[in-house]
Amino acid sequence: MAGAPQAFAQGAIGPLDCVIEPAQRVKIGSATLGILKSVAVKRGDVVEAGHIIARLDTSVEEANLALAEAQARNAAPVEAQRARVELYRRRLERQNQLSKGVATQDKVDQVEADFEIGKRDLQTELLKHDLAVLEVERARAQLDLRIIRSPFSGLVFERLMSAGEFVRQDSAIFTLVQLDPLYVEAYVGVGEWNRLKLGASAEVSLDAPIGGTYPARVTVIDHVFDAASGTFGVRLELPNPGNALPAGQRCKVKIGAAG
Known part of the structure; x- marks a missing residue:
């Protein structure tokens, strides 16, 4: 006015x-x-x-996003590896409780190695899960590129x-x-x-x-x-x-x- x-x-x-x-x-x-x-x-x-x-047509990007979200929600590999690490830990504790001479050094070394390998495998599964979460963000970004928004009011x-x-x-x-x-x-x-x-x-x-x-x-x-x-x-x-x-x-x- x-x-x-x-x-x-x-x-x-x-x-x-x-x-x-x-x-x-x-x-x-x-x-x-x-x-x-x-x-x-x-x-x-x-x-x-x-x-x-x-x-723009987003059918492929929507399918990719749904797949990435499903993979990110799947925590089964991580939980399975946690269970293995716990099993190896208990074996190592029992092995350490045995008196010397009952268990051979080779057996002790094997149990310790299984425990260490299990922990590293758990870290690998956690990394895979983190990458799956990042893949969700990437899929969302690709979908968003095909949606056109106004940059200002007008x-x-x-x-x-x-x-x-x-x-x-x-x-x-x-x-x-x-x-x-x-x-x-x-x-x-x-x-x-x-x-x-x-x-x-x-x-x-x-x-x-x-x-x-x-x-x-x-x-x-x-x-x-x-x-x-x-x-x-x-x-x-x-x-x-x-x-x-x-x-x-x-x-x-x-x-x-x-x-």
């Missing part, structure tokens, strides 16, 4: 010609190849950051593909735009360089048919002058809750100068 005009110090910069642009305009694709199974949004739809907007500007099409890694499925905040781009004469500061307040007046005056703030001041025009670029952020204001329109901006 339009705000009340701001009271600027005498000598405010402007009004300057400006253009309102989306904060982001991003082509969304896929990190992997595959058939596009479903598209959840269409042109003009509002999307939230992290929401699923499309899916609008669908274009839908470029439909379900059933083959997606390559250089294919764009959507173009998304972020409209909150909006960026106001303007050019200021180099003579104003020392009067303009980051964070300075400004008011943006929109052309018809939108109209109205809105508060904004300077967020970028270019440090490279354009020698041909004698200007430098300035960007302002214009809050736009609810995407109420459209981008791509001309405007005028007045910026409060540093005191």
Whole structure:
């Protein structure tokens, strides 16, 4: 909504010609190849950051994940090896309780070796189980690569593909735009360089048919002058809750100068 005009110090910069642009305009694709199974949004739809907007076919990845989860849940090899180690431990204790001369040294050595080998085999089974858990994470990551989420909250500007099409890694499925905040781009004469500061307040007046005056703030001041025009670029952020204001329109901006 339009705000009340701001009271600027005498000598405010402007009004300057400006253009309102989306904060982001991003082509969304896929990190992997595959058939596009479903598209959840269409042109003009509002999307939230992290929401699923499309899916590639995931039948193979879902099967791989189910297999990895089943293997990770299987603790039988570990428990069986624990039982063997316990058996070897008891044998060694009984062997040590026998008086010298009753058991040969070879027998004692054999029981001790069985116990040590059993403990190492148990460590191997525990490592295999840990690897199975990691395999679950890998399978989930592969599945997640085929699920396309919105990287930010905004609008669908274009839908470029439909379900059933083959997606390559250089294919764009959507173009998304972020409209909150909006960026106001303007050019200021180099003579104003020392009067303009980051964070300075400004008011943006929109052309018809939108109209109205809105508060904004300077967020970028270019440090490279354009020698041909004698200007430098300035960007302002214009809050736009609810995407109420459209981008791509001309405007005028007045910026409060540093005191």
